[in-house]
Amino acid sequence: MARNLLKAGYSVTVWNRSPEKCKELEQEGASVASSSADCVAASDITIAMLSDPPAALAVAKDAAKGLSQGKGYVDASTVDAQTAQQISQIVTEAGASYLEAPVSGSKAPAEQGTLIFLCGGEEALFERSAALLDVMGKAKLFLGKVGNGANMKLVVNMIMGSFMAASAEGLELAKGVGLKDEDLIEVVNMAAIATPMFKLKAPSMVQGKYPTAFPLKHQQKDMRLALEAAGEGGMTLPVAAAANDMYVKAMEGGHSDADFSAVKESLALKA
Numbered sequence: 429m430a431r432n433l434l435k436a437g438y439s440v441t442v443w444n445r446s447p448e449k450c451k452e453l454e455q456e457g458a459s460v461a462s463s464s465a466d467c468v469a470a471s472d473i474t475i476a477m478l479s480d481p482p483a484a485l486a487v488a489k490d491a492a493k494g495l496s497q498g499k500g501y502v503d504a505s506t507v508d509a510q511t512a513q514q515i516s517q518i519v520t521e522a523g524a525s526y527l528e529a530p531v532s533g534s535k536a537p538a539e540q541g542t543l544i545f546l547c548g549g550e551e552a553l554f555e556r557s558a559a560l561l562d563v564m565g566k567a568k569l570f571l572g573k574v575g576n577g578a579n580m581k582l583v584v585n586m587i588m589g590s591f592m593a594a595s596a597e598g599l600e601l602a603k604g605v606g607l608k609d610e611d612l613i614e615v616v617n618m619a620a621i622a623t624p625m626f627k628l629k630a631p632s633m634v635q636g637k638y639p640t641a642f643p644l645k646h647q648q649k650d651m652r653l654a655l656e657a658a659g660e661g662g663m664t665l666p667v668a669a670a671a672n673d674m675y676v677k678a679m680e681g682g683h684s685d686a687d688f689s690a691v692k693e694s695l696a697l698k699a
Contacts, residue, residue, distance in 0.1 A: 429475070429504075429564045432541045434458060436563045443467035445487070468501065469494030473557055475529075477504040480649055481511040488515040495522035500553045502527045502560075504545070506585065506646070508653045509575030516549060516574045525553040528574055530581035531565065534642040542566040546584075548577035579657065586654035586668050588625070589647050589688065593671035595626055596692035599633055609634040629689040638683070638690040647688035648675035 433440050434457050442450050443461040450460045461467035468474040468491045476491070478484040484505040495501060501519045503512070503526070512528045519526040531537075532544040543565035547554050554570045561568045571577050602612040613630045616622060632638065651672040658665045677694040678684075686693075 429477070429538055429543075430458060431456065431539075432563050433560065438560070438563075441467050441470040445483075463494075464491040465494035467491070467494065468499065469496075471499070473500040473502060473553075473560060475502045475504055475560070479505075479646065481505075481507040481653075485511055485514060485518075488518050492518050492522040492524075495519060495524040497523040499524040500527065500556060501525070502529050502553070502557055504529045504531055506530045506581050506650055506653075507578055508582070508657060509578045512548070512578040513574050525550045525556075526574070527553040527557060528577040529557075529561070529568075530577055532581065532584050533565070536641060537566075538564070545569070546571060546577040546580045548572055549574045582650060582654040582657055585647065585650035586665070589651050589675065589691075590667050590671040591623070591625070592629070592647075592689055593674045593691050595630065596633065596674070596689070596695060599630065599692065600695045603634075629687075633689050633692050636693075638687040638693075640685065640687045642688050643684065644675060644678055644686050644688040644690050645684040647691075648672065648679060651675055 430440055430442055430453055441459040441461050442453050443464050444450050454460050459470065461470060464487050474491065476484065476487060478487055484503060484507050488503070491501070501524050503515055516526040527547055527549040529545045529547045532546065533542060537543050541564055545561050545565050545568040547568060548571050551570055558568065571580055599609065599612065602609065617627050651668060654668060655665060655672060674691050674694040677697055678691050681693055681697045683690040683693050
């Protein structure tokens with residue numbers, strides 16, 4: 429995402445909790461800040477992306493020291509609505525504007541600039557950030573109040589995670605009843621249930637290879653947050669709950685950092 433902004437001619441200042449991850453961007457023209465506060469102080473609009481709610485909240489608290497009137501803080505992390513609201517309060521109390529902007533899309537869409545931004549918060553900042561979001565993504569939606577973007581992302585990732593778990597079971601069942609993997613893949617790709625994700629992931633899944641585009645541990649985190657959101661609303665999500673159990677089992681089997689398609693490995697583990 430930062431690289432695409434650099435390529436588009438923007439002046440970019442970067443900071444990461446793991447400083448070594450900034451080295452390549454520095455070589456490509458980015459300035460490197462010594463802290464998150466220094467990073468936002470040097471920027472008109474800051475785009476944050478962290479791994480989970482605690483990390484997003486902790487970085488926002490520190491970054492707020494560099495925020496001031498007129499600055500914008502766009503958080504592209506996948507978090508729950510409550511965390512998004514907490515970050516919004518931190519940012520606005522510092523005098524800056526806040527926009528949540530979690531993304532639909534993983535490694536390849538980020539590299540290709542084809543992410544989808546699901547935004548909520550201050551519409552004026554959404555408009556100010558539009559050109560930046562257009563460099564990094566193929567679409568941006570303003571969904572209203574803070575929390576709507578977070579909830580939309582959790583719904584999308586819950587569907588994605590459940591579909592991947594069902595795909596893993598389908599591949600396993602086909603193998604178990606003596607069908608050829610390539611025949612199942614061909615049929616699914618011609619059928620009404622065909623999806624780009626199945627077409628992309630299924631061939632490597634049958635080989636037991638899971639090059640990481642979206643880590644399994646993050647998919648499980650999103651399933652958990654979706655289930656928690658459902659619980660707060662008095663809803664039950666039996667399919668998502670069952671899928672989440674598969675991700676937890678795969679993590680226990682040592683596949684946390686593999687691609688989320690490694691959920692298939694949960695089927696090979698003893699209960």
